[in-house]
Amino acid sequence: MANVDSTISIPPAKYSIAHLHHQPRRHYGRWLAASLIILALALIVKAFAQGQIAWPVVAQFFTAPAILSGLWNTILMTICAMALGLFLGVVFAIMIMSPNPVLKYVAVFYIWFFRGTPLLLQLLLWFNLALIFPTLGIPGLFEMRTVDFMTPFMATLLGLGINQGAYTAEVVRGGILSVDNGQIEAAKVIGMTRLTMLRRIILPQAMRVIIPPVGNEVISMVKLTSVASVIGYAEILRNAQSVYYANNRVMELLIVSAIWYLVVVTILSIGQHLLEKHYAKSQGRRDVKRVTPTEAEGV
Amino acid sequence: MANVDSTISIPPAKYSIAHLHHQPRRHYGRWLAASLIILALALIVKAFAQGQIAWPVVAQFFTAPAILSGLWNTILMTICAMALGLFLGVVFAIMIMSPNPVLKYVAVFYIWFFRGTPLLLQLLLWFNLALIFPTLGIPGLFEMRTVDFMTPFMATLLGLGINQGAYTAEVVRGGILSVDNGQIEAAKVIGMTRLTMLRRIILPQAMRVIIPPVGNEVISMVKLTSVASVIGYAEILRNAQSVYYANNRVMELLIVSAIWYLVVVTILSIGQHLLEKHYAKSQGRRDVKRVTPTEAEGV
Amino acid sequence: PARIKDAGKIVIATMPNYPPITYKDPATNELQGFDIDLGEAIGKELGVKVEWQEIAFAQMLPSLQTGRVDLAMAGMSDKKARQETADFVDYMKSGAQFYTSKAMAAEIKTVDDLCGKSVGASRSTDWPAQITAWSEKNCVAKGKPAINVTGTEGSADARTQIKSQRLQAAAQGNETLPYNQKLEPDTYVTIGDAFSQSLAGIPVLKSEPQLRDAVKVALEKLQTNGTYDALLDKYGLKANKLSPITVNMGE
Amino acid sequence: MSSMVVAVDLNKFFGDFQALDKVSLEIEHGEVLCIIGPSGSGKSTLLRCINQLERIDSGAIWIDDELIGFRQEGDKLYQLNDTEIARQRLSSGMVFQRFNLFAHMTVLENIIEGPVIVQRRTKSAVIPEAMALLEKVGLTDKKNAYPSELSGGQQQRIAIARALAMKPKLMLFDEPTSALDPELVSDVLNVMRDLATSGMTMVVVTHELGFAREVANRVVFMDRGKIIESGTPQEILSNPKEKRTQDFIAAVLA
Amino acid sequence: MSSMVVAVDLNKFFGDFQALDKVSLEIEHGEVLCIIGPSGSGKSTLLRCINQLERIDSGAIWIDDELIGFRQEGDKLYQLNDTEIARQRLSSGMVFQRFNLFAHMTVLENIIEGPVIVQRRTKSAVIPEAMALLEKVGLTDKKNAYPSELSGGQQQRIAIARALAMKPKLMLFDEPTSALDPELVSDVLNVMRDLATSGMTMVVVTHELGFAREVANRVVFMDRGKIIESGTPQEILSNPKEKRTQDFIAAVLA
Numbered sequence A, B: 001m002a003n004v005d006s007t008i009s010i011p012p013a014k015y016s017i018a019h020l021h022h023q024p025r026r027h028y029g030r031w032l033a034a035s036l037i038i039l040a041l042a043l044i045v046k047a048f049a050q051g052q053i054a055w056p057v058v059a060q061f062f063t064a065p066a067i068l069s070g071l072w073n074t075i076l077m078t079i080c081a082m083a084l085g086l087f088l089g090v091v092f093a094i095m096i097m098s099p100n101p102v103l104k105y106v107a108v109f110y111i112w113f114f115r116g117t118p119l120l121l122q123l124l125l126w127f128n129l130a131l132i133f134p135t136l137g138i139p140g141l142f143e144m145r146t147v148d149f150m151t152p153f154m155a156t157l158l159g160l161g162i163n164q165g166a167y168t169a170e171v172v173r174g175g176i177l178s179v180d181n182g183q184i185e186a187a188k189v190i191g192m193t194r195l196t197m198l199r200r201i202i203l204p205q206a207m208r209v210i211i212p213p214v215g216n217e218v219i220s221m222v223k224l225t226s227v228a229s230v231i232g233y234a235e236i237l238r239n240a241q242s243v244y245y246a247n248n249r250v251m252e253l254l255i256v257s258a259i260w261y262l263v264v265v266t267i268l269s270i271g272q273h274l275l276e277k278h279y280a281k282s283q284g285r286r287d288v289k290r291v292t293p294t295e296a297e298g299v
Numbered sequence C: 001p002a003r004i005k006d007a008g009k010i011v012i013a014t015m016p017n018y019p020p021i022t023y024k025d026p027a028t029n030e031l032q033g034f035d036i037d038l039g040e041a042i043g044k045e046l047g048v049k050v051e052w053q054e055i056a057f058a059q060m061l062p063s064l065q066t067g068r069v070d071l072a073m074a075g076m077s078d079k080k081a082r083q084e085t086a087d088f089v090d091y092m093k094s095g096a097q098f099y100t101s102k103a104m105a106a107e108i109k110t111v112d113d114l115c116g117k118s119v120g121a122s123r124s125t126d127w128p129a130q131i132t133a134w135s136e137k138n139c140v141a142k143g144k145p146a147i148n149v150t151g152t153e154g155s156a157d158a159r160t161q162i163k164s165q166r167l168q169a170a171a172q173g174n175e176t177l178p179y180n181q182k183l184e185p186d187t188y189v190t191i192g193d194a195f196s197q198s199l200a201g202i203p204v205l206k207s208e209p210q211l212r213d214a215v216k217v218a219l220e221k222l223q224t225n226g227t228y229d230a231l232l233d234k235y236g237l238k239a240n241k242l243s244p245i246t247v248n249m250g251e
Numbered sequence D, E: 001m002s003s004m005v006v007a008v009d010l011n012k013f014f015g016d017f018q019a020l021d022k023v024s025l026e027i028e029h030g031e032v033l034c035i036i037g038p039s040g041s042g043k044s045t046l047l048r049c050i051n052q053l054e055r056i057d058s059g060a061i062w063i064d065d066e067l068i069g070f071r072q073e074g075d076k077l078y079q080l081n082d083t084e085i086a087r088q089r090l091s092s093g094m095v096f097q098r099f100n101l102f103a104h105m106t107v108l109e110n111i112i113e114g115p116v117i118v119q120r121r122t123k124s125a126v127i128p129e130a131m132a133l134l135e136k137v138g139l140t141d142k143k144n145a146y147p148s149e150l151s152g153g154q155q156q157r158i159a160i161a162r163a164l165a166m167k168p169k170l171m172l173f174d175e176p177t178s179a180l181d182p183e184l185v186s187d188v189l190n191v192m193r194d195l196a197t198s199g200m201t202m203v204v205v206t207h208e209l210g211f212a213r214e215v216a217n218r219v220v221f222m223d224r225g226k227i228i229e230s231g232t233p234q235e236i237l238s239n240p241k242e243k244r245t246q247d248f249i250a251a252v253l254a
């Protein structure tokens, strides 16, 4: 036996227990907790089932045209507004980190103003822009009435997108700052200019940090679209409201939309998870060895 | 001259330019951009001043009692709901990282459900809880009507706080994961139990990562309180609406509330900034040498 | 007016949250209601197509100002404050009516029983103010406790709060209450008669007197040819008939 | 009488990979043991198992005659819980390659954290001891500095002081100088040399063969999770028997 | 004719702290220069100034007779802009202590990134060259691995290959082996030795005095931002004249 420490004499008898079987810890508490929680959930489900809620109505409206078209509008707006928000977020994140004071302070102002005012107000402002600018365009060349351009869709898109951009800018900035300085110096050293570096090295690596919060923001955005109902954008919650104004089934219609929201959000969460995994992988699984601090020891 | 490399012979004449004065780069573009942007801003301000907005009305309502009491309610709710949200966030972040599957899946469900459904719906659910549970309490011992307990304030607090908790849990989890494994091992090695470690080492260090997103969340919360107007919580936007329902000064009242929101958000942002500085400092200014990638080179 | 003739269409704002005046058919998601039918009829009289735009109630007057819409038909009350921005062609009477749920009907039999109770009404209307005034006169003045007035987000929310017994009673326009009673039979009980009167009108921008007059003429025609009455009948609104058509008579 | 550490037939797997392969080891009271070996040979893993930062898959470890990490009941070994493990860890102190000082605490706070928070002693009793330790590692003037304001060598000496403040029976060092600039190495080695002289039982994973030769009572060479050879510094460093040991020592000295 | 690098009277301040103090240096074509000195003496700063990762506060640098970082107009030196600086950096390659391979790219992608994206050459032309370089550093089989899957020594060899792929006139090394495990150091030093033999001009900041002695044409000792002594390896490493040099060499060899 080459791997027995040569200084160990024949181990005393008591060391023989070294060959006993290791037994993992028992978790009686867990089973108790599990039962209690399942009981509580069962009670809540029962209360809902027996409460003043007509479940057949929920089923009936689950696929009603009004609800489905609202759902589609919600998804469409989420995609468009998020795309605009991401674009603005990246642009303003770069601006705020620029050494050019003009660019920097424009970005500071943008973030301050749009994070600081309620979205509802921004939507109303865009929607009623004609109160201030009756026409848009280049005078003489091309002009159109502001209200014709600023449809509910456009006003919602601008409102949500620009507002989102202000939040995303901070997230992107955090992501850029998280990129290791060494990576940046390595990029400089092979002669990259600032923009190439951003595109090829910094942003791809920042993705890992950016995706989780942006995923959160997308999920919020799905639900935030409902604010747009005030300017007549027909998203799902608004259509559900239209229905319950007519038939008075308030809770039922809210539950219908809640289920749809949960479906959409669940799909998005799965997408987010896959994306996170993708970026973790293409960065060479840096964190494989990582054990979460609380997992390591057990509760 | 001890520090002249001994192998350098008298430098050739052309090397004498080494003693010329270094001249920083000129930025003509910046001045141009600055002028253009200031011009654009001036035009926008002018348009607002001349638009169909009655500025005296704005001034008149700026300190109206309805607005001020709404402002106070907004601030109060932000503080209470955020406190509840932070508390729940920390608790559920710890639960979701726990090796105990029961705790873990309860936390997963909580985060999924409350991030997945619109806040409005959650508020309505709490507010209308009486439809499902007419009374609350321990049967026999102590009972009260649900509607007496579930005032608009309570329903808003529970709705916002529990919803916030789901988001904060993810943030706190990110913060905990960001703490260097070495710190955790060092804590274990001096005999800390899991909870002591969380309290003394992990959470204080996670703060640096947690504060910026939580700051964002607080700022969002200020504006999110406005959703509570549907269940009759008298926050600032609702009170502004009540005024404009009566006098029809929609834009003016919205501007009043926008200004107040900007004031509150600005104060909060400054607070956030100071807190961030505090934590950066007490962690020994790790990042002093850090230069932002874009600053290093100029635009 | 020429502008509208040229466009061949007239844009009318509505908010389908006010059955049976304006709402959406849950089954088909189509606009429906008295105002919708009346609006279509007015369009026919004017010889133009009607284009409906759904806009939140509070955004209707700003939308008139920006030219986004030409008219608004959403049972809007004709009130002095609103007349600053627009002229109102009044076409309907409405009165606010107290009601409560079957469950509490035993407790609240007459309007006098309302004193000291919680009573709600939609906060975007002036009913909360009217209830307060009513309570001053009929409760406080008689030495009874005042009504606790709550502004709810809309009438639908007031009804939900009655169900959860957060409110003991609520007030709602007598043009909409019958519809809700039909929808949920055996749920609501009216208390007394309407306690206030107001006029509902179609707002037209002050700068467009031509359009205002055209709408007025069209409405008068619809009254003489019986269309107006037929529509009132269709939606069970006989009690709300306003004749003759007036302009800016609300207060 | 008995030894400070007895480890018998340790096996440790990471997934399919066997990081420790039937390792047995005995360390006497007051002994200084150096472990050498190529990267990935399991040196750190062995140290971490002794300190229960990793859980062994089979075998058993005793420190000062106390069975570590398990409780015997009948013919089974039951894992201890968090609190019991935390208590057992107090018998050994550990110093890492990357110092791992608590970044949000000053030097003094780092040192008193364990005695005050874990051992629940009063600050007034602990602070003089902490100052004495700072004296010993030559950094009295840095007591209010934050770790990031110190050089690597200074941080490592503080890390040693922090471990000593817990009054362990046994000190474990995992490559304590390999993250340091060459001129800073000697300060840390000096502190360790003093500690060895004072009679502390020490296990040191190191690449500093000079230090091993001078201070160690015994040197162990590991490769691929096994103990290949063990003996006096002279035996292992100058006359290794095994081919793998010879190759390794040649590579490091090259 | 003229030298590869001429640096005249460089001064560099970080805030109030002077990191380089009137440093002048000349490096011939094909010369291998090693820079040694204690931590904080300005060795990295000097290298980074040559490569324009830091901007000098006064003085001037020429690489292969081209003035670096500035344009002379009349009696003023005007700073160049981003694009011009990026172009000038192509004349030198740099290898860092911490490898700094692009974490999101495979080994091959790391090597061809510069030639393809910066020099705008076609992939088909670059890939064979990249494979040849991989051959040279002995890592052909790792071309599709991600950096995190490689050992430190392997990463550092890839970093050298990446720098060479740009065909620089001059290679700068900043402590290329000090983050490596001792047994991995020799692989990297071998690659550098080959490179020196092939006639590449090299500036190497290192603590490996053995390597300096064997490969360098000249050794420079720096302390507190100044060049204290410069000469053949023999002169500096075995018979240093200055007290500070003697102390430093004694400490490192201890």
Ligand SMILES: Nc1ncnc2c1ncn2[C@@H]1O[C@H](COP(=O)(O)OP(=O)(O)OP(=O)(O)O)[C@@H](O)[C@H]1O
Residues within 6 Å of the ligand: A289, D014, D017, D019, D037, D038, D039, D040, D041, D042, D043, D044, D045, D046, E181
């Ligand atoms: N948590 C872990 N998960 C998976 N593999 C691990 C883990 N910890 C260590 N290993 C693997 O176990 C082997 C032994 O690791 P260990 O850190 O003990 O080596 P070492 O001898 O200390 O090497 P070094 O000199 O590089 O520190 C290595 O191959 C390593 O990759």
Ligand SMILES: Nc1ncnc2c1ncn2[C@@H]1O[C@H](COP(=O)(O)OP(=O)(O)OP(=O)(O)O)[C@@H](O)[C@H]1O
Residues within 6 Å of the ligand: B289, D181, E014, E017, E019, E037, E038, E039, E040, E041, E042, E043, E044, E045, E046
């Ligand atoms: N970006 C910076 N900001 C402020 N100070 C700096 C910066 N870079 C370097 N310094 C300081 O300049 C001095 C010289 O640093 P430099 O990195 O050149 O030393 P070095 O000789 O390379 O040391 P080492 O062997 O530790 O790498 C150090 O005191 C360092 O703290």
Ligand SMILES: [Mg+2]
Residues within 6 Å of the ligand: D043, D044, D045, D174, D175
């Ligand atoms: Mg190790």
Ligand SMILES: [Mg+2]
Residues within 6 Å of the ligand: E043, E044, E045, E174, E175
């Ligand atoms: Mg250096």
